[in-house]
Amino acid sequence: MPELPDLELYVACLRPRVVGQALQRMRVFSPFVVRSVEPPLSETHGRAVVEVRRMGKRIVLHFADELYLIIHLMIAGRLLWKKPGAMRPGKIGLAALDFAAGSLQLTEAGTKKRAALHLVCGEASLRRHDPGGLEPLECGPAAFTAALRRGNHTLKRALTDPRLFSGIGNAYSDEILHAARLSPLALTGRLTDAETERLFEATRSTLSRWTDSLLRQFADRFPGPGDVTAFRDGFAVHGRFGQPCPDCGCAVQRIRYAENETNYCPVCQTQGRVLADRSLSRLLKNDWPRSVEELNF
Numbered sequence: 001m002p003e004l005p006d007l008e009l010y011v012a013c014l015r016p017r018v019v020g021q022a023l024q025r026m027r028v029f030s031p032f033v034v035r036s037v038e039p040p041l042s043e044t045h046g047r048a049v050v051e052v053r054r055m056g057k058r059i060v061l062h063f064a065d066e067l068y069l070i071i072h073l074m075i076a077g078r079l080l081w082k083k084p085g086a087m088r089p090g091k092i093g094l095a096a097l098d099f100a101a102g103s104l105q106l107t108e109a110g111t112k113k114r115a116a117l118h119l120v121c122g123e124a125s126l127r128r129h130d131p132g133g134l135e136p137l138e139c140g141p142a143a144f145t146a147a148l149r150r151g152n153h154t155l156k157r158a159l160t161d162p163r164l165f166s167g168i169g170n171a172y173s174d175e176i177l178h179a180a181r182l183s184p185l186a187l188t189g190r191l192t193d194a195e196t197e198r199l200f201e202a203t204r205s206t207l208s209r210w211t212d213s214l215l216r217q218f219a220d221r222f223p224g225p226g227d228v229t230a231f232r233d234g235f236a237v238h239g240r241f242g243q244p245c246p247d248c249g250c251a252v253q254r255i256r257y258a259e260n261e262t263n264y265c266p267v268c269q270t271q272g273r274v275l276a277d278r279s280l281s282r283l284l285k286n287d288w289p290r291s292v293e294e295l296n297f
């Protein structure tokens, strides 16, 4: 699932290509992807893009006259930049936004169609799609701590709760928790001030390092189909079950849940304890992202 660094990459790649450009037309190949009715998508035709921004895990194309096209990629949704008028990229193609300079295509691999487009009019309507989490690269330590301590949750759940923090999902929460040397099961209510500070620093450094690295990597080309992924070379633990932790060499462990898994290093993060899958369901009860939908909201 694209998270903050991937979405910032898309935003940075889209801006020079579409801001100031008029959308010629939008082609919808898979009608289910469009989840709004009013205003009709044709309202965007002929209008210029004023700005592109990220809102939580969504990308927003702001058109003239306060029209906002909200793109939610969910898990398998991706964006491609093709030649003007390019054909539908096979069955994975959901929609295309045609500009004079190129065609922005929304694709989604797999059979579960979760990616969504909404067109809304006015800032107030746009805000209804914003889960309201803090921007982790813009907030200070006090606001971060306040959000973290708003309830007593596992760190995994708190970091991935879009009402608390914006843009963090399954992959980067694993990386942040490893960098902070904290267990995904630690409870926010029991963190010491030193641990909270470590988590704040790890959140900022992990997200900004990966964002900067992706922006550098794609400074002169739009990311291709395999370039936005939850499994990156250079990740410490996420997607690396059984492989050695880069810091201590211990085999990375996993906790499976919903359609996902959380990865952690038992030496660096849980004082050597391996957290058993089965006992977790009892321990965690409701304090874990229960479904893919919840994790991606």
Ligand SMILES: [Zn+2]
Pocket (backbone or CB within 6 Å): 245, 246, 247, 248, 249, 250, 265, 266, 267, 268, 269
């Ligand atoms: Zn380790």
